[in-house]
Amino acid sequence: MLRYLLRRTAAAALMLVLLSMVTFALLRAAPGDPIAAYVSPTIPMSARAIAALRHRLGLDLPLAEQYLLWAWHALNGNLGRSIGHGEIPVAMLIADRIGPTVLLMGTGILLSTGFGVVLGIVAAVWRGGTLDALLAGLGALALASPAFLTGLLALFLFAARWHLLPAGGLITPGGGGWADVAWHLVLPASVLAAAQIAMPLRYMRAAMIESLGTQYVRTARAKGLSPARVVLLHALRNALLPVVTLTGATIGTAIGGAVFVESVFDWPGMGSLLVSAVSARDYPLVMGIALVVGAFVLAANLVTDLVYAAVDPRIRIA
Amino acid sequence: MLRRPGGIAGGVFIVLLAAAAWGLPPLLGLNPDAVDLAAIHAAPSAAHWLGTDGVGRDVLARVLQGARVSLVIATVAAAISAAIGFLVGSGAAFGTLTDIVCMRAVDLAMTLPPAVLLLVLSAIVGQGERPTTMVLALLSWPLLARLVRARLLELREREFVLAAQATGAGRWHILRRHVLPNMADILIVYVTLQIATNVLMEAGLSFLGLGVPPPTATWGNMLGEARSIDVLTLYTWQWIAPGAALLATTLAIGLVGEAVRAGFDTGHA
Numbered sequence: 001m002l003r004y005l006l007r008r009t010a011a012a013a014l015m016l017v018l019l020s021m022v023t024f025a026l027l028r029a030a031p032g033d034p035i036a037a038y039v040s041p042t043i044p045m046s047a048r049a050i051a052a053l054r055h056r057l058g059l060d061l062p063l064a065e066q067y068l069l070w071a072w073h074a075l076n077g078n079l080g081r082s083i084g085h086g087e088i089p090v091a092m093l094i095a096d097r098i099g100p101t102v103l104l105m106g107t108g109i110l111l112s113t114g115f116g117v118v119l120g121i122v123a124a125v126w127r128g129g130t131l132d133a134l135l136a137g138l139g140a141l142a143l144a145s146p147a148f149l150t151g152l153l154a155l156f157l158f159a160a161r162w163h164l165l166p167a168g169g170l171i172t173p174g175g176g177g178w179a180d181v182a183w184h185l186v187l188p189a190s191v192l193a194a195a196q197i198a199m200p201l202r203y204m205r206a207a208m209i210e211s212l213g214t215q216y217v218r219t220a221r222a223k224g225l226s227p228a229r230v231v232l233l234h235a236l237r238n239a240l241l242p243v244v245t246l247t248g249a250t251i252g253t254a255i256g257g258a259v260f261v262e263s264v265f266d267w268p269g270m271g272s273l274l275v276s277a278v279s280a281r282d283y284p285l286v287m288g289i290a291l292v293v294g295a296f297v298l299a300a301n302l303v304t305d306l307v308y309a310a311v312d313p314r315i316r317i318a
Numbered sequence: 319m320l321r322r323p324g325g326i327a328g329g330v331f332i333v334l335l336a337a338a339a340w341g342l343p344p345l346l347g348l349n350p351d352a353v354d355l356a357a358i359h360a361a362p363s364a365a366h367w368l369g370t371d372g373v374g375r376d377v378l379a380r381v382l383q384g385a386r387v388s389l390v391i392a393t394v395a396a397a398i399s400a401a402i403g404f405l406v407g408s409g410a411a412f413g414t415l416t417d418i419v420c421m422r423a424v425d426l427a428m429t430l431p432p433a434v435l436l437l438v439l440s441a442i443v444g445q446g447e448r449p450t451t452m453v454l455a456l457l458s459w460p461l462l463a464r465l466v467r468a469r470l471l472e473l474r475e476r477e478f479v480l481a482a483q484a485t486g487a488g489r490w491h492i493l494r495r496h497v498l499p500n501m502a503d504i505l506i507v508y509v510t511l512q513i514a515t516n517v518l519m520e521a522g523l524s525f526l527g528l529g530v531p532p533p534t535a536t537w538g539n540m541l542g543e544a545r546s547i548d549v550l551t552l553y554t555w556q557w558i559a560p561g562a563a564l565l566a567t568t569l570a571i572g573l574v575g576e577a578v579r580a581g582f583d584t585g586h587a
Binding site for chain 1: 422425426429430431432433434437438440441514518521522525526527528541544545547550551554557561564565568569572
């Protein structure tokens with residue numbers, strides 16, 4: 001187990017280094033000069049002043065040196081300064097936004113996994129019936145409908161038409177507190193969950209159907225246990241494992257969905273920060289966010305693998 | 319192959335959509351940029367079947383222009399990414415070193431969630447119809463590269479390939495005559511489903527204002543307008559029409575893709 005743990009951790013760390021190198025190289029090779037954000041197009045600036053500015057921003061060093069410098073700083077929690085947001089440190093901008101995003105994603109994943117598991121069981125138990133077909137259709141619809149479209153529709157119906165829920169933002173202006181945040185979380189988290197639900201639903205249905213066909217379930221039925229007891233205690237236990245580990249894999253798609261959901265609901269998270277950074281060509285900020293997201297996904301995959309290996313010994317031998 | 323009703327329905331919808339997108343505008347004299355100052359924010363009527371937008375442009379004309387832009391970008395991007403994926407995948411299958419390099423690159427590209435990678439690429443490549451096509455093409459090849467590599471490694475051991483090698487066939491001949499026909503199912507299913515994903519991704523980028531810039535109408539641009547509360551609540555036709563078109567198109571292409579996949583599966587069994 002220890003060897004497996006070390007090997008997986010080393011592989012994840014290597015991927016993180018590669019990721020940082022590639023993002024750095026790509027962004028520096030991009031058209032558009034990061035210095036443009038500092039230079040007003042209307043006020044002329046002398047070549048010397050521009051050179052001094054380049055020097056101050058470290059843009060006159062060789063690329064490899066710029067990368068090493070940046071990587072060293074990154075290891076110390078310094079991701080450089082944003083070019084667009086008045087030179088605020090990138091790490092500070094990200095730290096401000098990471099909380100709302102984790103809250104949104106966590107709630108969304110919890111909801112989609114919870115409802116996905118329950119609906120998957122329902123579809124498997126009554127498979128071939130109307131309910132199963134209906135759920136399959138809903139799953140296909142959820143998969144085809146992008147989060148921004150579902151978000152607009154939800155905004156239109158629940159906020160604008162029926163005035164049931166707030167239209168956006170993290171808190172009511174002048175308000176605050178946990179209850180207020182939770183109230184504002186309902187709509188975006190539900191939209192994110194709807195965008196995610198197809199995977200857990202399909203996996204759960206397939207795993208349950210397999211589990212319901214096994215010998216031990218037949219034995220449990222033959223013993224005369226109630227159908228509910230057979231399904232929930234005997235079949236579900238073994239079907240649940242692949243679905244729970246799927247949760248780790250959904251973190252990546254949830255971050256993707258969060259980009260759009262945050263944009264629709266003015267949710268002050270990392271997704272909307274990334275969008276504004278991309279439109280402003282704020283390279284240090286884009287790079288910082290990509291690195292943080294990449295590290296987060298790698299860590300989530302690593303934890304998923306390790307949990308799976310801990311629970312199912314066949315994995316770590318293979 | 320298309321003996322599934324869903325696949326046929328999806329295919330018919332796509333054909334009708336393409337026919338409408340390219341055929342209707344000249345037939346009805348629709349111009350996506352024509353401004354009708356007498357009809358600003360006009361609701362659907364006989365003159366403007368789907369109403370007009372904030373500067374009096376015909377929504378139907380713009381939805382159809384969006385269809386043309388979406389379908390062309392999505393198809394071209396899927397074709398380019400299929401080519402990249404095929405080359406990388408077959409490169410990986412041919413040597414140990416190229417295998418390591420290619421598969422690490424694939425792992426790397428798959429580390430970032432697609433939407434985040436989409437934005438990072440968009441920051442580099444930029445906005446516009448061609449850049450957006452490039453971004454989508456660069457985004458999606460890794461999965462295909464994996465599939466192609468796995469299939470090639472499997473084919474390399476098959477008897478008919480070994481027999482061709484034994485009779486002295488060259489690598490290019492084997493690739494063209496024996497490998498490509500046995501790879502067709504992967505490529506066709508991938509391209510079909512990728513077109514649906516690309517339509518969604520293009521709409522997403524344009525929705526965020528990072529895809530095809532105005533005044534060109536795309537479904538994503540039109541949906542992006544609905545972030546204004548007035549458009550969302552008062553002028554619903556301006557976003558419901560492109561939203562419905564987007565949803566129907568991705569569902570239809572998805573159905574075709576699933577039908578094609580199922581067709582190939584029974585062919586193998």
